[in-house]
Amino acid sequence: MIKICIYEDNKQMRESLCLLIESSNDFKLEASFGHCLDVVNDYKKNKPDVILMDIDMPGKTGIEGLIELRTAGFTDVKVVMLTVFDDNTNVFEAIKNGANGYLLKKTSPVQLLQYLKDAYEGGAPMTSSVATQVLNMFTDVYKQKNDNYNLSERERDVLKALVKGYSYKMIADELFISIDTVRSHIKKIYEKMHVNSKTEAVALAFRNNLH
Amino acid sequence: MIKICIYEDNKQMRESLCLLIESSNDFKLEASFGHCLDVVNDYKKNKPDVILMDIDMPGKTGIEGLIELRTAGFTDVKVVMLTVFDDNTNVFEAIKNGANGYLLKKTSPVQLLQYLKDAYEGGAPMTSSVATQVLNMFTDVYKQKNDNYNLSERERDVLKALVKGYSYKMIADELFISIDTVRSHIKKIYEKMHVNSKTEAVALAFRNNLH
DNA sequence: AATTCAATCGCATAAATATGTTATTCTGCG
C-alpha cells in the first residue's frame, strides 16, 4: 500500500482526489490538507510515501511547501506537483527544488493513479507538455552559443589562461612567449570581443562557454 | 493518420513494430529500415510525422542519425528514440540533439502507440526512469552550489558589480560609496573567497552561480 | 556595558593592466 498525502485548497477538488485514492486498492490516504503551512509537521505525523501537492494555494504555494520539506532534509518522500497551469517558471522552480513529478489537473483519474505509482517506484511522471518544456530548458542550457568572436588559436590559448586567473607574466611563462606578446594578443582579444578589461573578457568567456 | 517511419536493425523486432503500427487505425507506416545510413534521403522520400529510432544500430547509431537529420534542417519531424539501455550518456546526447522522446524497449505495445501519439501532439514521452535521469541532470546543472563564502550583503553587491565588469570607480558611483570603501570590501571578498585578483573572483563567482 | 562585526573612509605604494605605436618573421593564397 502506497501512503499518500494530498494538499489542495479547493474543497471539491480535494474531496474528488481523496475519493479517487481511497477507491484504489494500491493506495492508502493518510491525510489531506487545504494548505501547506505546516507541511514539515504534517509529514512527520503521517510519513506518506508520495505527496500530491497543488501549486496555487493561499498562504504558502506548493512550491514553497516543497522547498520547506526538502530543506528540512526530507528528500526521500516523492512529491508530485499538481496545477492547472503549465507555465514555464513554475515547472522550472518545481524541478529545481526536487519535485518528482509535474502533472496538470486535466490528467485523467486512471492516469493520475498510474503516475502516483510511477513516482513511488522512482519514476518522474510528467504531463507530456511539461516534459517538452523540460527538454527545451535543457537544450537551452546546453546549446553551443557558438560565438567565438573569430579568435585565433593562440588568442584562445591566452583567453583560456586569463580565465584561469593567470597574470600576464604567468601566461608568458605558460606559453613560452614574452610578456609583450601576451599584451599584443590581449589587445587583439579585447578588440574582437569588444571589451576593454580582463574581467569583461573573462565574464564574456564564461557566458559563451569559451573556457 | 500519423505517418511513421521505423529504424531498427533487429529484423524480428522491426517486424513486430511494423505489425503494431499497421494494426492501428491512427497510424500509417510509411517505411521501415534496418539502418539509418541514409536517413536524410529516407526522410525526404517518406516525410513521416514521427520517426521511431533505435539507438544501437550497425554503421551509424540512431543518435548520429538524429544529429544528421537535425543539422540538415529537419527540426519538425518528431524523433522518438528507442533502446534497451537507459544509460546516462545516450539519454543526454539524444536530448541535447533534439530528440522528442526516449523510450525503453520494454515499453508495452499499447503504451508505445500512446507515446507516439504524444510525440506527434508536441509532447515528450519518456519512460519514467529516463525522466528521472533528465530531472537529475537538470538539478545537477541548476543546483545551488550554496557556497557563497559567507559574503555579507554589501560584499555580494560589490561582487556582482565586479562580475558586470565595473571598475572600482564605477562600483563606487553605483553603490554611492567612496572608492576606498570599495577597496575595503574587495579586500574582504578576496580573503573570504581565497583569491587575490578580480579575475579569479569573477571566475569563481561564475562557477558558483553567484552572479 | 562590553564586544563583535558590517559598513564606511583615508592614505600610501608596489604591481599589474590598458593602450598606442612600431617592427620582424612566417605562412597561406590568388
Added chain:
DNA sequence: CGCAGAATAACATATTTATGCGATTGAATT
C-alpha cells in the same frame, strides 16, 4: 611574386589593482 594575417616582440605611459595599516560609526549579541 606580393599581400594579408597571425604570431612574435619592444617601449612608453596613464590608469587600475592589490595590499597594508589604520580609523569611526552603528546595530546586534552577549
